[in-house]
Amino acid sequence: MYIESLRTSAQKQGNIVCLGLDPLPEHFPFEELPPAQRVIKTFETLFDRMITRSLYPAAFKPNIGYYHRLDRPREGNFSGSKTLAQVLTMIEEAFPGVPVILDAKRGDIASSSANYAQEAFACWKADAVTVAPYMGSDSTGPFVSWCEKGKGVYILNRTSNPSGAELQNLELRDDAGGLAPLYMTVARAIAESAARFPGCGAVVGATNPQELGRLSAFYASKQVPLLIPGVGGQGGSAGVTVRTLSQSGYPIDLARINSSSGITHPWVKQKLAPPPDWDRLSTDALARLIEEISREF
Numbered sequence: 652m653y654i655e656s657l658r659t660s661a662q663k664q665g666n667i668v669c670l671g672l673d674p675l676p677e678h679f680p681f682e683e684l685p686p687a688q689r690v691i692k693t694f695e696t697l698f699d700r701m702i703t704r705s706l707y708p709a710a711f712k713p714n715i716g717y718y719h720r721l722d723r724p725r726e727g728n729f730s731g732s733k734t735l736a737q738v739l740t741m742i743e744e745a746f747p748g749v750p751v752i753l754d755a756k757r758g759d760i761a762s763s764s765a766n767y768a769q770e771a772f773a774c775w776k777a778d779a780v781t782v783a784p785y786m787g788s789d790s791t792g793p794f795v796s797w798c799e800k801g802k803g804v805y806i807l808n809r810t811s812n813p814s815g816a817e818l819q820n821l822e823l824r825d826d827a828g829g830l831a832p833l834y835m836t837v838a839r840a841i842a843e844s845a846a847r848f849p850g851c852g853a854v855v856g857a858t859n860p861q862e863l864g865r866l867s868a869f870y871a872s873k874q875v876p877l878l879i880p881g882v883g884g885q886g887g888s889a890g891v892t893v894r895t896l897s898q899s900g901y902p903i904d905l906a907r908i909n910s911s912s913g914i915t916h917p918w919v920k921q922k923l924a925p926p927p928d929w930d931r932l933s934t935d936a937l938a939r940l941i942e943e944i945s946r947e948f
């Protein structure tokens with residue numbers, strides 16, 4: 652079951668880091684290679700260095716858009732899709748048993764959602780996928796039912812982006828006549844799905860620690876996996892995130908704290924080209940994140 656694979660991998664690796672793999676080949680080393688090969692060579696080298704330095708994250712999260720944008724299907728070029736396939740195989744071989752979350756943020760009418768679920772689980776063989784909640788339960792249902800087959804589904808709950816509050820924090824009247832933000836209504840729906848389908852989880856950003864605290868307290872006794880993006884590049888703090896989870900009594904081993912660009916290409920934020928020791932920079936950033944999280948773990 653997905654929940655078990657989260658527990659096992661957290662225990663084995665001793666951390667709850669999720670390494671995001673969102674390639675920007677134009678900012679990657681190996682510039683003599685075509686973009687797709689540059690991605691493969693960069694991640695191959697990174698994985699090698701990670702193993703040499705015993706840096707083992709407890710999940711990986713490729714975002715599908717970064718790969719598909721390298722395809723030129725009308726020209727018969729599927730190099731982005733092939734790259735994603737190869738990266739998934741590389742993870743499986745180098746880090747066996749570590750869950751892979753495909754960040755695809757799907758969600759449609761039921762019959763179309765069923766096809767998108769096939770895309771994530773049957774085509775890409777991902778362990779988990781991200782899904783948007785706003786078309787309702789018949790839209791998330793075809794994904795969530797895959798939890799019975801051992802897959803995981805993370806439903807967007809309170810996202811990390813600056814505009815996330817525009818809709819997600821709209822106040823609704825609750826059953827008791829008080830006001831509560833929409834993300835709490837979504838949280839209740841996620842908890843209901845998780846009670847029937849263990850492996851159904853929530854995406855909650857690290858950029859709003861108070862809201863993360865409220866949600867992790869709500870989920871604390873409900874066995875709802877949390878995927879927490881927004882540390883590093885977006886300004887969230889890994890240390891604050893782990894402390895927030897601990898203080899709310901949330902079972903830490905079910906959480907995954909994601910960092911993508913802050914690990915795989917930290918030089919881009921400073922508008923720099925990849926330096927000659929890019930692999931040391933990347934693995935240092937990963938080592939710091941693992942350290943920061945393990946200290947509080």
Ligand SMILES: O=c1ccn([C@@H]2O[C@H](COP(=O)(O)O)[C@@H](O)[C@H]2O)c(=O)[nH]1
Nearest residue numbers: 714810811856880884885910911912913
């Ligand atoms: O609320 C959300 C949901 C998903 N994401 C995704 O996570 C990574 C974050 O990348 P960084 O480079 O670490 O900022 C990216 O794939 C987003 O699409 C998110 O950031 N926030």
